[in-house]
Amino acid sequence: MSVTNLNIAVVGATGAVGAEMLRVLEERNFPFSGLRVFASSRSAGKTVTCKEKPYTLETLEGADFSGLDIALFSAGSETTKAYRKAFNDAGCIIIDNSSAYRMAGDVPLVIPEINGEDLKGHSGMIAVPNCSAIVLLMALYPIYKLTPVKRVVVSTYQAVSGAGAQALRELTEQTRDVLDGKVVTPTILPHRIAFNLFSHNTTINDEGYNGEEWKVIQESKKILHDDSIAIGVTCVRVPVERAHTESINIEFMGERPSLEAVRSALGAFPGVKVVDDRAANHFPMPIDASGKDDVLVGRIRNDISNPNAIDIFASGDQLRKGAALDAVQIAEYLVEHDLLTKK
Amino acid sequence: MSVTNLNIAVVGATGAVGAEMLRVLEERNFPFSGLRVFASSRSAGKTVTCKEKPYTLETLEGADFSGLDIALFSAGSETTKAYRKAFNDAGCIIIDNSSAYRMAGDVPLVIPEINGEDLKGHSGMIAVPNCSAIVLLMALYPIYKLTPVKRVVVSTYQAVSGAGAQALRELTEQTRDVLDGKVVTPTILPHRIAFNLFSHNTTINDEGYNGEEWKVIQESKKILHDDSIAIGVTCVRVPVERAHTESINIEFMGERPSLEAVRSALGAFPGVKVVDDRAANHFPMPIDASGKDDVLVGRIRNDISNPNAIDIFASGDQLRKGAALDAVQIAEYLVEHDLLTKK
Numbered sequence: 001m002s003v004t005n006l007n008i009a010v011v012g013a014t015g016a017v018g019a020e021m022l023r024v025l026e027e028r029n030f031p032f033s034g035l036r037v038f039a040s041s042r043s044a045g046k047t048v049t050c051k052e053k054p055y056t057l058e059t060l061e062g063a064d065f066s067g068l069d070i071a072l073f074s075a076g077s078e079t080t081k082a083y084r085k086a087f088n089d090a091g092c093i094i095i096d097n098s099s100a101y102r103m104a105g106d107v108p109l110v111i112p113e114i115n116g117e118d119l120k121g122h123s124g125m126i127a128v129p130n131c132s133a134i135v136l137l138m139a140l141y142p143i144y145k146l147t148p149v150k151r152v153v154v155s156t157y158q159a160v161s162g163a164g165a166q167a168l169r170e171l172t173e174q175t176r177d178v179l180d181g182k183v184v185t186p187t188i189l190p191h192r193i194a195f196n197l198f199s200h201n202t203t204i205n206d207e208g209y210n211g212e213e214w215k216v217i218q219e220s221k222k223i224l225h226d227d228s229i230a231i232g233v234t235c236v237r238v239p240v241e242r243a244h245t246e247s248i249n250i251e252f253m254g255e256r257p258s259l260e261a262v263r264s265a266l267g268a269f270p271g272v273k274v275v276d277d278r279a280a281n282h283f284p285m286p287i288d289a290s291g292k293d294d295v296l297v298g299r300i301r302n303d304i305s306n307p308n309a310i311d312i313f314a315s316g317d318q319l320r321k322g323a324a325l326d327a328v329q330i331a332e333y334l335v336e337h338d339l340l341t342k343k
Numbered sequence: 344m345s346v347t348n349l350n351i352a353v354v355g356a357t358g359a360v361g362a363e364m365l366r367v368l369e370e371r372n373f374p375f376s377g378l379r380v381f382a383s384s385r386s387a388g389k390t391v392t393c394k395e396k397p398y399t400l401e402t403l404e405g406a407d408f409s410g411l412d413i414a415l416f417s418a419g420s421e422t423t424k425a426y427r428k429a430f431n432d433a434g435c436i437i438i439d440n441s442s443a444y445r446m447a448g449d450v451p452l453v454i455p456e457i458n459g460e461d462l463k464g465h466s467g468m469i470a471v472p473n474c475s476a477i478v479l480l481m482a483l484y485p486i487y488k489l490t491p492v493k494r495v496v497v498s499t500y501q502a503v504s505g506a507g508a509q510a511l512r513e514l515t516e517q518t519r520d521v522l523d524g525k526v527v528t529p530t531i532l533p534h535r536i537a538f539n540l541f542s543h544n545t546t547i548n549d550e551g552y553n554g555e556e557w558k559v560i561q562e563s564k565k566i567l568h569d570d571s572i573a574i575g576v577t578c579v580r581v582p583v584e585r586a587h588t589e590s591i592n593i594e595f596m597g598e599r600p601s602l603e604a605v606r607s608a609l610g611a612f613p614g615v616k617v618v619d620d621r622a623a624n625h626f627p628m629p630i631d632a633s634g635k636d637d638v639l640v641g642r643i644r645n646d647i648s649n650p651n652a653i654d655i656f657a658s659g660d661q662l663r664k665g666a667a668l669d670a671v672q673i674a675e676y677l678v679e680h681d682l683l684t685k686k
Contacts (some may be wrong), residue, residue: 151648155498155590157540157579171538176522179515195514195584196630197500199642199656204621208602208644217647232648234590234656236500239582241538247498247577247590259551278547287539299542301551304560305494305575311551313542313577 006335007034007068009092011083012075013048013057014039016165017097020324021072022050030328031335036068038075065090069340072327073097088124091341093334095126095327102127102219109222112329113271114141119330119339126330129223130215131322132156132235135244137220138295138321139314142269143262144224148253150308151230154216157238157245158200159286160193162318167193171239193239200235210235243286244322245315252308259300262310266297271321276300284315292317293325349678350377350411352435354426355418356391356400357382359508360440363667364415365393373671374678379411381418408433412683415670416440431467434684436677438469438670445470445562452565455672456614457484462673462682469673472566473558474665475499475578478587480566481638481664482657485612486605487567491596493651494573497559500581500588501543502629503536505661510536514582536582543578553578586629587665588658595651602643605653609640614664619643627658635660636668 008030012018018039025032029051037048039057047054060083065071070093073080077100084101087094101107108118109127111134119126129137136154143149160171167188175194177184186192190201202211209217212235221227238245257265267274275284276298284296295316303309316322334340351373355361361382368375372394380391382400390397403426408414413436416423420443427444430437444450451461452470454477462469472480479497486492503514510531518537520527529535533544545554552560555578564570581588600608610617618627619641627639638659646652659665677683 153496153592153646153648155577157500157581172522175518179519179522190624191628192630195582196628197581197583197588198628199624199626201624204624207647208621208642209647210624230648232592232646232652232654234498234642234654236588236590236656238500238540239538240540245540245579247579249496249575249592278551281533281542281544281547281553283542285534285539285541287535299551299577303496303575304550304552305496305573309575311575311577313579 005033006031006070008032008331009036009038009068009071011038011060011071011073011079013037014043015074016161016168016319017074017323020319021074021327022048024320024324024328026051028328030331065092068092070095070331070334072331074323084125093122093124093126093341095128095330097128097323097327099130099215101125102129103222109219110330111137111223111326112333113138113269115223116333119333119337122339124341128323128327128330129219130212131162131318132158132212132244132246133216133219133223134322134326135246135295135314135316135318136216136248137223138271138316139246139248139297139312140250142265142272143250143257146261146265147257149229149250150253151251152232153249154231154233155247156233156235157240158235159240159242159244159318160237161242162244163189168241171241175239193237195239197236197238200237240286241290242317242319243289243315244318245284245286245313248312248314249303250310250312251306254308256302256308256310259302259310262300271295272297274298284313286315289315289317291320293320295321348376349374349413351375351674352379352381352411352414354381354403354414354416354422356380357386358417359504359511359662360417360666363662364417364670365391367663367667367671369394371671373674381406408435411435413438413674413677415674417666427468436465436467436469436684438471438673440471440666440670442473442558444468445472446565452562453673454480454566454669455676456481456612458566459676462676462680465682467684471666471670471673472562473555474505474661475501475555475587475589476559476562476566477665477669478589478638478657478659478661479559479591480563481614481659482589482591482640482655483593485608485615486593489604489608490600492572492593493596494594495575496592497574497576498590499576499578500583501578502583502585502587502661503580504585505587506532506580511584514584518582536580538582540579540581543580583629584633585660585662586632586658587661588627588629588656591655591657592646593653593655594649597651599645599651599653602645602653605643614638615640617641627656629658632658632660634663636663638664
C-alpha cells in the first residue's frame with residue numbers, strides 16, 4: 001500500500017464489533033498514521049489500545065472530523081444516519097457495519113473477495129453486509145461461480161454475540177443461573193437462551209420473514225448482482241458464544257457439479273477453509289471458527305432428495321469476517337486500488 | 344380398555360427413555376396389573392417407582408418371561424436382538440425403541456396418530472421410529488394429508504439427551520467448566536458441546552449422510568408408505584438439554600395449500616400444537632416443548648424461494664413423543680384394538 005499519512009477512525013469502538021475492528025487493524029498491521037476512536041459519552045475519556053498505543057475515546061457530538069480519511073462505523077443505524085454528512089463533508093469515507101444504507105442504490109455492499117469491484121463507484125458511503133449473509137455467501141460464492149445456482153435453502157445456527165456484548169453476558173450469566181437451579185428472567189434477549197434456541201427475534205414482515213432473514217435474502221441478491229437467485233432462509237439463535245453456522249442446500253440451474261469440483265473451488269477461494277473429514281466426523285463447528293478469519297465449509301455432499309442439489313455446512317466468526325474483518329478488508333481494498341477520496 | 348390382568352415389562356428401565364416410559368405409564372394410567380423392570384446387572388436389586396409402587400430391577404439373563412404381555416424395550420439394538428426370541432416365545436409382544444428391526448419388512452414402524460393401522464399385521468415385534476423422524480412426521484403429516492408433498496428439506500437442532508443420560512451430564516458439567524475457564528475434554532460426545540454445536544456424530548455412509556440422517560429418510564418413507572417422497576436432511580447436535588427442533592421446508596407436488604389451511608390442519612391433528620405468534624415473536628422453542636406430549640409447530644409461512652413450498656419450524660420432546668410416549672401409545676393402541684397376543 002502506497003498511501004501514507006492515513007488517518008482513520010473507529011466509531012463505536014467499545015462495542016463487540018468495534019473492539020474486534022481495533023484487533024483486526026492491529027493484527028493486519030493496517031497502515032494508519034492517525035487513529036481516532038469514538039464511543040458514547042459513557043465511555044468518553046477512557047482509553048482503548050491498538051498496536052500497543054492507547055487512544056482516548058471521544059464523543060461524536062461537536063467533534064471535528066477534518067483530516068480523517070476512513071471511518072469504520074459500528075454504532076447502529078441511527079448514528080450512521082446522523083453523522084454521514086459530517087464525515088463525508090470532511091472528506092472521510094464511511095465503511096458502515098449497520099444496515100442503514102445497505103440497500104441504497106448509491107452504496108456499495110461489499111464482501112471484497114466477491115464484489116470488491118463494486119467499490120469503484122463509491123461516493124463516500126460503503127456498507128458491510130449482514131453477518132449471516134457474509135457467512136452464506138463466502139460458502140456459496142465459489143460454488144455459484146462454478147455452476148449457476150437456481151435456489152438456496154438455508155437454516156442458521158446464530159451465535160449470541162451477534163446480538164451484542166450484553167446479550168453475550170446474558171448467555172453466560174443465565175447459563176450459570178440455570179445450572180444453579182435459579183429461576184431466570186431474560187432482560188436483553190426476548191427468550192431464555194441458556195440451553196434453548198429460538199427463531200431470530202427481529203420483527204416478522206408481511207411475508208412471514210423476520211428482519212434477519214429478509215436481510216440475508218435482499219443483501220445476497222445485491223452482492224451477487226443476481227435478482228433471479230431464489231433464497232429461502234430460516235434464522236435461529238442458538239446458545240453459542242461466537243460464530244454463525246449455516247446448513248445450506250444449493251439447487252443448481254442444471255446438473256450439479258461434482259463434489260470434487262466443489263471441494264476444489266472452495267479450497268481455492270480466499271477466506272474459505274474446507275473442513276470435511278468424514279472418517280473422523282469432523283466438520284465445521286463454531287468453536288473452531290471463533291476468532292478465525294476463514295469461513296469453514298464441510299458436509300459437502302450430494303442431496304439425495306434432488307439430483308440437481310448439494311448440501312454444505314458452514315461456520316464463520318460473525319464478529320470477524322461477518323463484520324470487523326470485512327470492514328477492514330474493504331479499507332485495504334480502497335487503499336490498494338487507490339479509491340480513497342484523498343489523492 | 345377392556346383387557347385386565349395385563350402384565351408388562353420395561354427393559355432398560357434406568358436409562359433416559361426407560362425412566363420416561365415409567366413416568367408416561369404412570370401419567371396415562373396405563374392399565375397394567377403386573378409390571379417387571381429390567382436393567383443391567385449394575386442396577387439389579389435396586390428399585391424404581393411407578394404409580395407410587397416400588398419395583399425391583401431384574402437382569403434379563405436367566406429370567407423367565409412367561410406371563411408377560413407387552414415389553415417396552417429401550418436397551419439398545421443388541422439387547423433387542425438377543426432377547427427377541429425369548430420374549431416372543433413367551434407370548435410377549437416387544438415394542439422396541441432401538442433401531443434393530445425398524446426397517447424389517449415384518450415389523451410395523453409406528454407413530455399411532457399416523458399409521459396405527461400398520462399394527463394390525465404385527466407378529467410380536469413393533470418398532471418405535473427414530474426421534475427426529477417422529478418430530479418431523481408429526482409436523483409434516485397433517486400437511487402431507489392436505490396436499491401431496493414432493494420434497495422436504497430439513498435441518499435439525501437436536502438436544503443432547505438424545506445421546507443418553509451420560510451425554511446430558513457431560514453437557515451440564517462441561518458447561519460449568521467452560522464458564523469457570525477450565526480446559527474441557529469431551530469423553531461421551533465426540534466434540535465439546537458446551538456453547539458449541541456439531542454435525543450429528545453417527546457414521547457417515549457412502550452417500551455422505553450420517554446414520555441419524557439416513558434413519559430419518561428411510562423411516563419416514565416406511566411410515567408414510569411413500570417411497571417417492573424426497574427427503575434431504577442435515578442433523579446437528581446443539582447445546583440444548585431436551586427436545587429436538589427442526590427447520591422444515593416442504594415442497595408440494597403442485598400448488599401449495601393456503602397458510603390458513605395448513606394452520607387448521609396442524610391445529611386439528613392430535614399431538615400437534617400450533618405456536619405461531621408473529622406479533623409476539625413466539626414460536627416453538629425446546630424449553631417450551633420439554634416434558635410436553637405435543638409437538639409444537641410454528642413459523643408457518645410461504646417460502647419466498649419457491650411458489651410451491653412453505654416453511655415450518657417444529658420442536659418436540661424426543662424422550663416423550665420421540666420415544667417413550669410413542670411406545671406407550673403403541674401399547675394403548677394394541678389394547679384398544681384387541682391386537683394383543685393374549686385373548
